[in-house]
Amino acid sequence: MKKYKRRQQIAWFSFLAPAMFIFCLVVAVPFLQGIGIAFTDWNGLSKDSNFIGLTNLKYLVEDSQTRNAVKNTLWYTVITCVGVNLLALAITVGLDSKVWGKRFLRSVMFLPIITSLVIAAFVWGRIYSDIFPVNFGLASPLTSTTLVIPGIALMCIWRDTGLAMVIYNAGIQSVPEELKEAARIDGANAVQTFWNVTFPLLAPAFTTCVTLWLGYGLKIFDYPSVATNGGPGKASETVAIFVYNHFFANNRAGYGQMAAIVMLIMVVLITGITTRLLRRREVQL
Amino acid sequence: MSRRKKGKQYFITALLWAVTLLFAAPFYILIIYAFKPREATMLKSPLAFPDQLYLDNFSEAIEKSKFFSAFKNSLISTTVGVILLVLICSMAAYVIIRKGSSFFYAAWQYVFLAAIMLPFQTVMFPLYKNLVKLGILNTLFAYILVSVGFQMGFAIFLYCGFIKTVPIELEEAARIDGCGVFSSFWKIVFPLLKPVTMTVVVLSALGIWNDYQIALVVIMKDSVRTLPVAQQSFIGQQISYLNLASAACLLSIIPMFLLYLFLQKFIVKGIVAGAVKG
Numbered sequence: 001m002k003k004y005k006r007r008q009q010i011a012w013f014s015f016l017a018p019a020m021f022i023f024c025l026v027v028a029v030p031f032l033q034g035i036g037i038a039f040t041d042w043n044g045l046s047k048d049s050n051f052i053g054l055t056n057l058k059y060l061v062e063d064s065q066t067r068n069a070v071k072n073t074l075w076y077t078v079i080t081c082v083g084v085n086l087l088a089l090a091i092t093v094g095l096d097s098k099v100w101g102k103r104f105l106r107s108v109m110f111l112p113i114i115t116s117l118v119i120a121a122f123v124w125g126r127i128y129s130d131i132f133p134v135n136f137g138l139a140s141p142l143t144s145t146t147l148v149i150p151g152i153a154l155m156c157i158w159r160d161t162g163l164a165m166v167i168y169n170a171g172i173q174s175v176p177e178e179l180k181e182a183a184r185i186d187g188a189n190a191v192q193t194f195w196n197v198t199f200p201l202l203a204p205a206f207t208t209c210v211t212l213w214l215g216y217g218l219k220i221f222d223y224p225s226v227a228t229n230g231g232p233g234k235a236s237e238t239v240a241i242f243v244y245n246h247f248f249a250n251n252r253a254g255y256g257q258m259a260a261i262v263m264l265i266m267v268v269l270i271t272g273i274t275t276r277l278l279r280r281r282e283v284q285l
Numbered sequence: 286m287s288r289r290k291k292g293k294q295y296f297i298t299a300l301l302w303a304v305t306l307l308f309a310a311p312f313y314i315l316i317i318y319a320f321k322p323r324e325a326t327m328l329k330s331p332l333a334f335p336d337q338l339y340l341d342n343f344s345e346a347i348e349k350s351k352f353f354s355a356f357k358n359s360l361i362s363t364t365v366g367v368i369l370l371v372l373i374c375s376m377a378a379y380v381i382i383r384k385g386s387s388f389f390y391a392a393w394q395y396v397f398l399a400a401i402m403l404p405f406q407t408v409m410f411p412l413y414k415n416l417v418k419l420g421i422l423n424t425l426f427a428y429i430l431v432s433v434g435f436q437m438g439f440a441i442f443l444y445c446g447f448i449k450t451v452p453i454e455l456e457e458a459a460r461i462d463g464c465g466v467f468s469s470f471w472k473i474v475f476p477l478l479k480p481v482t483m484t485v486v487v488l489s490a491l492g493i494w495n496d497y498q499i500a501l502v503v504i505m506k507d508s509v510r511t512l513p514v515a516q517q518s519f520i521g522q523q524i525s526y527l528n529l530a531s532a533a534c535l536l537s538i539i540p541m542f543l544l545y546l547f548l549q550k551f552i553v554k555g556i557v558a559g560a561v562k563g
Contacts, residue, residue, distance in 0.1 A: 011466045012380050016393060019377035019437060026412065026434030027400055033411035044410065091304065099298045105305045107549065112308060114541040116495035118513045119534045122520055123311045126318065126527065158308065219404045222497045226517060243406040253410055260406040267402055 037257040044253030056258035066259070068234055069242040070266075072149055076224075076238065077217030079153040080160070084213050085206070087157065088164035093194060096172050106169070110162035117159070121227040124155045142228055145235035152223050152236060160216070164209050171205030172198065203282040211275045218267045239263045318531035319343070342532040349523070350533045354508065355515035358425060360540070362511060363493045366429045370440050370489050371482055373433075378444030379470055383453070394445065400438035405498055413502055423506040431499050436489045443488075447481040448474070483551030487544065494541055512537045 038056060042049035060066050091109065095102045112120065128140035128151060141151030175198055183193045199206075221240035224230060230237035230245075237245075243263060246256030319342055321335045346352065377397075384390040412431065413422070421427040451474060459469040497513045504510055510518075516537065520530045 008466070012384055015376040015380035015466075015470070016390065018373040019397075019441070020393070022373070022430060022434050023397070023400070023437060026431050027403065027408055028396075030408035030411035030415060031403070033415075034408055037411060044414075091301065094297050094301050097297060098294060099301055101302075105301055108305050108309050110545070110549075111312065111542075114491065114495075114545050115534075115538055116513045116516070117497055118517045118520070119315075119538065120311075122516075122530060122534060123315050126314060126531075127311065131314070158311065161308070215402055219406075221406070226497065240404065240406050244409070247410045247413075257410060260404070260409070263404055264407045267404055271402060 034257050034260065037254055038261050039258075040254045042254045043251045044247060044256075045251060049254065052254070056255050057262070059255065060259055060262060065234065065237075065242065069237050069239045072224075072236060073218060073220065073238045073240075075149050076153050076156075076220055077214060079150055080156045080217050080220075081210060081213040083153065083157040084160050084164050085209050087161050088168050088209070089202070089206075091161070092165050092168040092172055093198065095169075106165065109165055112159045112161075113163050115159065117222040118226050120155050120159050121223060124151075124158070125227060143232060145232055148228060148232065148236045152227055155223055155227065156216075156220075160213070164213070167209055168202060168205050171202045175201045200282075203278070207275060207278040207282065210278060211271055214271045214274055215267060218263075218270060239266070315531050315535055318527055319535045321528055323526055323528050339528070342528045343536065346519075346529040346532040346536070349529065350515060350519040351507075352515075352533060352536060355510050355512045356537070358509055359494055359512040359537075362425050362429050362432065363490055366432050366436070366493045367486055367490050369429070369433050370436055371485055374437055374440040374485065375444050375475060375478055375482065376470070378441045378448055379474060381441070382445055382448045383456075394441075397438045397441045400435075401442060403438075405435060409502055416503065423504055423509055425504075425509055428500060428503045428509070428511070431503055432493045432496060435499065436492055440485045440489060443481055443485055444478065447478060451477050480551060483548055487548050487551065490544060491541060 037049075039051055039053060040049040041052050041055075095106060099105070115123075125142065128142050132138040132140055141147035144151075179197050179201075180193055183197050188196065219240055220238050221244065224236040224238055225241055225244075228236045230241050239259070240263070243256050243260045246252045246259060250256075317333075317335055320338050320340075322339045322342075377393075381390050381394045381397075385394075416422040416427050416431075419427075455473055455477075456469045459473050464472070495513060496511070497517070500511050500514045504514060516530075516533060519533055523530045
């Protein structure tokens with residue numbers, strides 16, 4: 001019997017083992033190694049390095065480039081998170097009525113997500129530099145230090161709104177028709193029905209979406225890297241690009257690793273606190 | 286319906302169509318650029334419809350960007366990566382939910398959940414150094430492993446949410462009939478997971494096919510490049526040949542477009558099952 005139980009346990013463990021193995025190899029072990037590197041002055045190439053304690057953290061706080069990168073990342077995150085969620089919510093609620101061709105509209109809205117970020121950045125680069133000046137008489141936002149972040153954020157809003165719509169749409173279909181009917185009979189207008197009936201029931205979807213796009217935004221690397229490579233100057237350098245450059249361009253692995261860990265703490269704190277606040281406001285049906 | 290209400294409905298419909306057209310506009314630009322000869326992309330009317338369909342762009346883009354090599358790499362890594370993800374994540378999620386009372390398995394659920402938030406930057410450099418040491422940097426094998434490792438958290442999260450809703454009685458009945466742990470999973474539970482499996486397939490296929498950041502770090506050699514990295518360098522070289530760059534972009538969208546077309550209804554269903562309930 002004991003032998004049977006042992007075999008049973010091994011069988012169960014073998015279900016987790018492959019995932020566990022790959023996870024340790026790719027995520028867990030490098031993560032722990034990274035914590036070790038963050039407290040050294042390693043340049044990433046030489047054999048030896050010195051333990052320097054929290055000196056990297058001190059430099060990081062004093063570095064004006066850090067502040068610039070954090071500011072750009074937060075600005076980008078606010079625009080995309082608000083933009084994607086407002087737009088997706090508005091379109092989902094709009095489509096939840098008698099709209100001609102709504103299935104077609106929903107499919108088209110999802111289409112941008114199938115493009116890669118490289119393609120999205122390329123197409124929007126063309127729009128900004130060819131169409132904007134010729135057809136609208138506007139300069140490309142990607143060449144302006146103040147408009148470059150909103151310009152890049154617009155690419156993300158274009159590509160991601162369809163995905164957020166799928167999540168909101170799943171939520172809105174769980175709103176019972178009788179509730180809206182009851183509100184209408186009680187004399188509520190469309191706006192009141194939305195705020196008092198539909199939106200509270202969409203709250204779980206709202207929490208999911210806000211958390212997802214906060215995370216995407218704070219970790220953003222691809223769009224600014226592909227579209228402007230952090231430029232003009234350093235006007236669109238995000239924290240992720242800042243870290244990447246310290247590893248692969250500036251050869252400051254210890255410093256970059258400390259920045260990466262601060263980045264992780266920033267992501268965990270901001271998304272964690274926001275999720276908790278939003279979850280508390282959710283109502284149960 | 287009152288007249289005022291009807292008018293409002295027309296207004297909403299028109300507005301939604303207008304917004305959707307705006308979202309479709311970038312595709313229009315990509316398509317017309319891809320079918321114009323080079324001179325026409327430099328004229329003063331970039332939005333104009335092409336005079337004739339200039340198909341030479343595609344053959345030239347395929348040749349110059351070594352399209353098929355990158356396409357093959359993307360196809361292999363996406364296919365293998367997705368199959369691997371479906372197999373190992375469904376199994377892991379199954380034991381995590383069914384053995385949830387054990388501290389060990391419950392702890393792993395939190396580890397995988399936390400990994401969703403982990404920025405790639407945090408592990409990027411040590412991982413890169415390890416791959417060099419193992420001698421597998423610049424291989425598709427390493428690229429697949431890393432992609433799977435980073436997609437795993439979300440896939441396990443989706444599977445866990447779904448497996449919670451699968452009744453345990455079915456497996457117990459099978460167990461009594463003499464079915465082992467493995468065969469009761471593969472024969473009874475796995476087929477029931479089809480909706481969420483389809484979602485995992487679509488989302489992780491999109492994720493791996495379109496991934497840029499991991500590929501940038503893991504793959505630096507031309508011959509193993511996947512489409513996004515190859516395209517980025519091609520676009521950089523062809524900055525004055527927008528027609529060729531557009532044609533290459535358009536070609537690389539096709540597989541994901543087909544996947545989306547066939548699996549569209551599963552995306553919606555699976556996300557309902559996983560993300561919102563979870």
